[in-house]
Amino acid sequence: MTSRKTIVITGAGRGIGQATAEILAARGHRLALADIDLKEVEAAAGKIGADAWQLDVSDREAFRTFLSEVEEKAGPVDVIINNAGICSATPDALAQDPVLMDRTIDVNLKGVMDGTLQALALMLPRRSGQVINIASLAGLMGVPGLASYSASKHGVIGFTESVRIEYTGSGVNFTVVMPGPVATEMMDGTSNSPFVTMLKPEEMALAIADSVESKKERISLPRSSWALTRMTSLLPAWLSIRVNRLTRVDRIYTDVNPAVRSSYEERIRLGHQDD
Numbered sequence: 001m002t003s004r005k006t007i008v009i010t011g012a013g014r015g016i017g018q019a020t021a022e023i024l025a026a027r028g029h030r031l032a033l034a035d036i037d038l039k040e041v042e043a044a045a046g047k048i049g050a051d052a053w054q055l056d057v058s059d060r061e062a063f064r065t066f067l068s069e070v071e072e073k074a075g076p077v078d079v080i081i082n083n084a085g086i087c088s089a090t091p092d093a094l095a096q097d098p099v100l101m102d103r104t105i106d107v108n109l110k111g112v113m114d115g116t117l118q119a120l121a122l123m124l125p126r127r128s129g130q131v132i133n134i135a136s137l138a139g140l141m142g143v144p145g146l147a148s149y150s151a152s153k154h155g156v157i158g159f160t161e162s163v164r165i166e167y168t169g170s171g172v173n174f175t176v177v178m179p180g181p182v183a184t185e186m187m188d189g190t191s192n193s194p195f196v197t198m199l200k201p202e203e204m205a206l207a208i209a210d211s212v213e214s215k216k217e218r219i220s221l222p223r224s225s226w227a228l229t230r231m232t233s234l235l236p237a238w239l240s241i242r243v244n245r246l247t248r249v250d251r252i253y254t255d256v257n258p259a260v261r262s263s264y265e266e267r268i269r270l271g272h273q274d275d
């Protein structure tokens, strides 16, 4: 490790965020973990000796307070990983629950924008820092069953790419992460495609953790899914629809097992699991 950094991770109570925290803690960094779900984040933080906060990233004022509390307790935030996200799958766009549609944009897009800007305001005077925003390959292509999610992730990529250009030379670096499917609760009950490899959370987390050293601007895994996404996005729309049908990529989020998926959908509909 080159130097010990103070690293904030949102949505760190489970999945990719938790796995990333474990790797970064093992590398000697100081972690501040936040999640809407207090029990989960306390358990995750307890395992690695990190600090835990309850935070709903869609609450702008709470996010501001959280970051200032972290700075008070742990010193300047060197890296923020805006990872918290939700993903509701529906047979089509009209079947979306309007509450979840709004929440998807509030958490996945506005939460990431707020986290980016608030951390940036702290980092700029120090001319040092890194903002790592977790988007998705769904931010590079249309995904049937995930219209709002895909919209939110297109937004994260567009926002991160824009601010990177604006703040070139400022000392603050921006990384956008575009994972393909990763085996977390977010993928519960979804279908698979023989052309899409499901990553383990630790595999994705390793690439995110490595970007703290490399400051790589864009990360996407698995490479095969990234290549398929790029290829289909260059095709005429009618042909990409056909390729997605042939590869069964268009079934992943529309052909779901509701019994297996219901507990995840219920969790994100309620917002959190605490009493």
Ligand SMILES: NC(=O)c1ccc[n+]([C@@H]2O[C@H](COP(=O)([O-])OP(=O)(O)OC[C@H]3O[C@@H](n4cnc5c(N)ncnc54)[C@H](O)[C@@H]3O)[C@@H](O)[C@H]2O)c1
Residues within 6 Å of the ligand: 010, 011, 012, 013, 014, 015, 016, 017, 034, 035, 036, 037, 040, 055, 056, 057, 058, 083, 084, 085, 086, 087, 107, 134, 135, 136, 137, 178, 179, 180, 181, 182, 183, 184, 185, 186, 187
């Ligand atoms: N799993 C995948 O296939 C996949 C693929 C591409 C991108 N991603 C992205 O990776 C990130 C992490 O997803 P994951 O798969 O680990 O999901 P996950 O459900 O396992 O973990 C997400 C965490 O975010 C927390 N969270 C939800 N809403 C929140 C809010 N408003 N404020 C704070 N915390 C909140 C949840 O409580 C949970 O602990 C998300 O941004 C997701 O969109 C996941």
